[in-house]
Amino acid sequence: xxxxxxxxxxxxxxxLSRVAGLFSAxxxxxxxxxVAPTEDPTLSRMTLVTIGSDEVIEQITKQLNKLIxxxxxxxxxxxxxxERELMLVKVRATGDDxxxxxxxxxxxxxxxxxxTDKSYTIELTGTSSKLDAFLEAIxxxxxxxxxxxxxxGLGRGERILKV
Amino acid sequence: MSVELTGAEITVRCLQEEGVNYIFGYxxxxxxxxxxxxxxxxxxxxxxxxxxxxxLHAADGYARSSHKVGVALVTSGPGVxxxxxxxxxxYMDSIPLVIISGQVxxxxxxxxxxxxxxxxGITRPCVKHNFLVKDxxxxxxxxxxxxxxxxxxRPGPVLVDIPKDVTQQKMVFSYPSNVSMRxxxxxxxxxxxxxxxxxxxxxxxxxxxxxxxxxxxLDNASEALTELVRLLNFPCxxxxxxxxxxxxxxxxxxxxLGMHGTYExxxxxxxxxxxxxxxxxxxxxxxxxxxHFYSEERKIIHIDIDPSSISKRVKxxxxxxxxxxxxxxxxxxxxxxxxxxxxxxxxKEWWKQIDLWRERDCLRYDRTSAVIKPQMVVEKLYAVTKGxxxxxxxxxxxxMWAAQFYQFDKPRRWINSGGLGTMGFGxxxxxxxxxxxxxxxxxxxxxEASIQMCIQELSTCKQYQLPLKIINLNNRYMGMVRQxxxxxxxxxxxxxxxxxxxxFVKLAESYGHVGxxxxxxxxxxxxxxxxxxxxxxxxxxxxxxDQTENVFxxxxxxxxxxxxxxx
Numbered sequence: 001x002x003x004x005x006x007x008x009x010x011x012x013x014x015x016l017s018r019v020a021g022l023f024s025a026x027x028x029x030x031x032x033x034x035v036a037p038t039e040d041p042t043l044s045r046m047t048l049v050t051i052g053s054d055e056v057i058e059q060i061t062k063q064l065n066k067l068i069x070x071x072x073x074x075x076x077x078x079x080x081x082x083e084r085e086l087m088l089v090k091v092r093a094t095g096d097d098x099x100x101x102x103x104x105x106x107x108x109x110x111x112x113x114x115x116t117d118k119s120y121t122i123e124l125t126g127t128s129s130k131l132d133a134f135l136e137a138i139x140x141x142x143x144x145x146x147x148x149x150x151x152x153g154l155g156r157g158e159r160i161l162k163v
Numbered sequence: 164m165s166v167e168l169t170g171a172e173i174t175v176r177c178l179q180e181e182g183v184n185y186i187f188g189y190x191x192x193x194x195x196x197x198x199x200x201x202x203x204x205x206x207x208x209x210x211x212x213x214x215x216x217x218x219l220h221a222a223d224g225y226a227r228s229s230h231k232v233g234v235a236l237v238t239s240g241p242g243v244x245x246x247x248x249x250x251x252x253x254y255m256d257s258i259p260l261v262i263i264s265g266q267v268x269x270x271x272x273x274x275x276x277x278x279x280x281x282x283x284g285i286t287r288p289c290v291k292h293n294f295l296v297k298d299x300x301x302x303x304x305x306x307x308x309x310x311x312x313x314x315x316x317r318p319g320p321v322l323v324d325i326p327k328d329v330t331q332q333k334m335v336f337s338y339p340s341n342v343s344m345r346x347x348x349x350x351x352x353x354x355x356x357x358x359x360x361x362x363x364x365x366x367x368x369x370x371x372x373x374x375x376x377x378x379x380x381l382d383n384a385s386e387a388l389t390e391l392v393r394l395l396n397f398p399c400x401x402x403x404x405x406x407x408x409x410x411x412x413x414x415x416x417x418x419x420l421g422m423h424g425t426y427e428x429x430x431x432x433x434x435x436x437x438x439x440x441x442x443x444x445x446x447x448x449x450x451x452x453x454x455h456f457y458s459e460e461r462k463i464i465h466i467d468i469d470p471s472s473i474s475k476r477v478k479x480x481x482x483x484x485x486x487x488x489x490x491x492x493x494x495x496x497x498x499x500x501x502x503x504x505x506x507x508x509x510x511k512e513w514w515k516q517i518d519l520w521r522e523r524d525c526l527r528y529d530r531t532s533a534v535i536k537p538q539m540v541v542e543k544l545y546a547v548t549k550g551x552x553x554x555x556x557x558x559x560x561x562x563m564w565a566a567q568f569y570q571f572d573k574p575r576r577w578i579n580s581g582g583l584g585t586m587g588f589g590x591x592x593x594x595x596x597x598x599x600x601x602x603x604x605x606x607x608x609x610x611e612a613s614i615q616m617c618i619q620e621l622s623t624c625k626q627y628q629l630p631l632k633i634i635n636l637n638n639r640y641m642g643m644v645r646q647x648x649x650x651x652x653x654x655x656x657x658x659x660x661x662x663x664x665x666x667f668v669k670l671a672e673s674y675g676h677v678g679x680x681x682x683x684x685x686x687x688x689x690x691x692x693x694x695x696x697x698x699x700x701x702x703x704x705x706x707x708x709d710q711t712e713n714v715f716x717x718x719x720x721x722x723x724x725x726x727x728x729x730x
Binding site for chain 1: 283284287288291292295312344345346347469470471474475478
């Protein structure tokens with residue numbers, strides 16, 4: 001099952017490589033990983049998307065907790081949570097396709113943030129599955145390039161991850 | 164006005180503050196300033212090894228036999244890469260070590276400088292934690308953290324990488340009196356509700372079994388364990404890492420369990436109805452195939468300091484995270500105070516069953532053999548040393564015979580590389596044991612293959628006059644490899660024969676030690692007695708043993724605990 005794990009760790013050189021190293025050493029999957037400092041610059045917050053059985057996810061959270069620089073770990077998928085991912089897609093936009101692309105971006109509430117006479121760059125945020133759906137709605141040969149940030153998430157309401 | 168010290172002086176001062184008596188190391192370019200400061204003082208004694216792997220094993224043996232943090236000092240580049248085997252060995256067995264490594268100057272890092280490696284990167288997967296000290300202002304606090312992390316929670320090796328220029332930078336030294344880290348707060352006390360549940364389950368058991376590992380030794384919980392086992396009159400088994408946790412000569416001890424465990428220990432483990440696992444981790448060499456282990460129903464209580472050790476290979480019913488000695492003491496209190504009692508009738512029946520398994524006499528061997536049986540050497544060693552020696556071992560058949568036939572009544576007497584299985588561990592770790600226990604009798608049980616992996620340390624032993632006794636069980640084979648090839652590879656002894664062996668007697672003599680060669684069973688005891696009389700000399704005893712003796716019982720890889728090959 002897909003799990004979205006959120007963690008706070010010391011914002012120190014090498015902390016990210018400890019997390020990445022743990023996943024490769026123990027054979028766990030990383031679907032996506034996004035990380036940046038928090039409002040407290042001594043802390044970084046990371047969101048990790050991984051796939052595994054309940055036993056594997058239990059081990060992942062335990063092993064993450066064991067890393068000396070990790071301060072807190074929470075499996076967001078254990079409760080209600082909000083999840084967003086940012087994607088930039090550069091698509092062909094010529095002739096009739098130009099209008100079609102604009103319409104499609106509107107349907108998915110995307111913004112066109114760069115325009116040339118041959119292309120649009122569309123900015124989209126949403127759950128990972130929404131972004132997948134957008135890509136599926138466009139013909140493959142229309143896509144020039146894409147970049148995705150990987151998911152970021154927060155617990156809903158009172159669920160707060162803080163030191 | 165406070166005086167400014169260099170990073171090198173600060174490093175040595177930190178070691179003094181931590182009460183470090185010995186460090187094991189080898190000098191080189193990046194650590195020259197630290198060596199210079201070591202030279203100027205005499206509180207911290209430096210022991211010069213002949214290879215960095217040995218420095219780590221010696222620090223490791225020192226730590227295992229003393230409950231202190233072992234310390235090693237190596238230079239950058241090859242100094243570190245040589246040390247990696249020793250670091251990984253300590254990591255697998257959760258041994259508290261602090262390793263100080265030199266690094267090229269900060270300005271040269273990343274420039275592929277002479278003797279540069281990414282030490283933090285290379286060692287990351289085999290340390291509990293590591294640090295690169297980029298500024299002298301962080302040095303003292305980092306050293307403090309290193310000792311704290313290494314020795315608390317589930318212990319382990321911590322490496323501090325210090326660039327050469329940092330050892331030259333100056334600042335006023337002050338050693339922090341305590342450490343507080345928001346990201347590292349190991350749990351000590353177990354959850355009292357869980358302990359209560361465990362006590363109830365224990366008292367209701369009909370076929371109980373207590374299975375304990377290295378955690379009992381590391382947390383100095385042997386006394387508590389012994390009290391609990393005697394209070395309950397339950398059978399107790401120790402893992403390879405846990406030997407000495409419970410007195411081996413007590414009748415409640417059913418021997419070591421696992422791949423080469425006793426028949427009675429493995430059968431009791433498989434067929435118990437309540438299993439109490441203490442400071443152990445259900446390793447593949449201990450329970451064999453987990454599916455087969457599951458095929459019998461039992462309730463499991465698991466006490467361990469490391470939450471990630473719980474429900475990793477085997478799902479448990481009552482997990483208790485905490486210091487094993489604290490939790491065991493709590494359990495003892497609860498059981499003593501409880502109105503309920505153990506089921507004496509069921510327990511009697513269970514002991515009857517265990518005694519039947521014992522009658523199988525699974526460790527028997529041919530005592531009338533005309534060639535020396537390795538088991539007999541270990542038995543005689545036990546008798547001659549009155550069971551009171553510190554025994555280190557290398558890895559292979561001799562290690563298993565040592566574990567099976569030397570009966571450890573006390574903790575921290577059995578020193579071996581259980582997790583990583585590092586050949587070459589025995590001799591250098593024995594050096595560390597001797598430094599930690601200057602009046603102790605220290606013997607290294609080894610084989611002709613393993614001993615050659617760190618044989619150069621005979622020179623270190625000469626330099627420091629270490630009176631070790633080396634028991635070389637020489638069968639001219641890599642015995643355990645040969646055994647597997649016999650059982651599972653159609654007797655094709657691929658590269659497992661040891662040809663062109665040195666004359667170990669002359670070799671020992673050339674290093675300034677005493678050498679003995681023993682070829683007949685009737686000479687074994689006399690030779691051992693003679694060797695142990697030489698209290699000030701290292702004696703290398705080369706026992707020419709039966710070439711084809713195998714270790715029994717054996718649970719083949721992938722099989723279940725009750726599927727042993729028996730003699």
